[in-house]
Amino acid sequence: MQTLAARILALPPSCGPVRLVAVDGPAGSGKTTYAAALAAALNAQVVHSDDFPIPWSEGPGAWFALLARQVLEPLRRGRPGAFRHYDWVAARYTGRVTVPIAPALIIEGVGTARRSAAPLLAFTVWVEAPGELRLQRVLKRDGPELEPQWRTWFAAETAWFAEDATRERADLIVDGTAPGPGLGG
DSSP, X not given: OHHHHHHHHTSOXXXXXXXXXXXXXXXXXXXXXXXXXXXXXXXXXXXXXXXXOOOGGGOTTSTHHHHIIIIIHHHHXXXXXXXXXXXXXXXXXXXXXXXXXXXXXXXXXXXXXXXXGGGGEEEEEEEEOOHHHHHHHHHHHHOGGGHHHHHHHHHHHHHHHHHHTTGGGOSEEEETTSOSTTOOO
16 A cells, blocks of 8 residues: 555645545445555545435435535645535534645545546546445445435446446556455455
């Protein structure tokens, strides 16, 4: 992971003075675990798509406008960003998170490496795992009662990724089932 971190830090800034790194892939693939390991190697903050409200019915495209307006646009202009953190369990906003100017920032979640954000991205990581394993992971995390919503979401993200060609544009493809630091979680 240190080699990858050095490679990223050697890249030119992409979003104002920040090297913006997207960790994308389908739900349950291991993105959050991978992003945490990469963040530790980069000494970088991670902003998660799950920090924002994402209605089940709106699919992967809906949440990004908040990230762009509150975090990416200020960073692009050389200023710190900030956003209101959304608590999924409480179903409400719970606080404000500051995103300072730093050498690197990781954005993690379904749709972070979208084509429309490509001009702001220094590096993109795609994390993948088989569908049944991903379903097991999200149901273990969120509860089996959400299986119908997750199956609908999986279909929506499959369509999203096909249309956006996200995986094809990734700088690095990671096997989310592989053992090792930051993998398979």
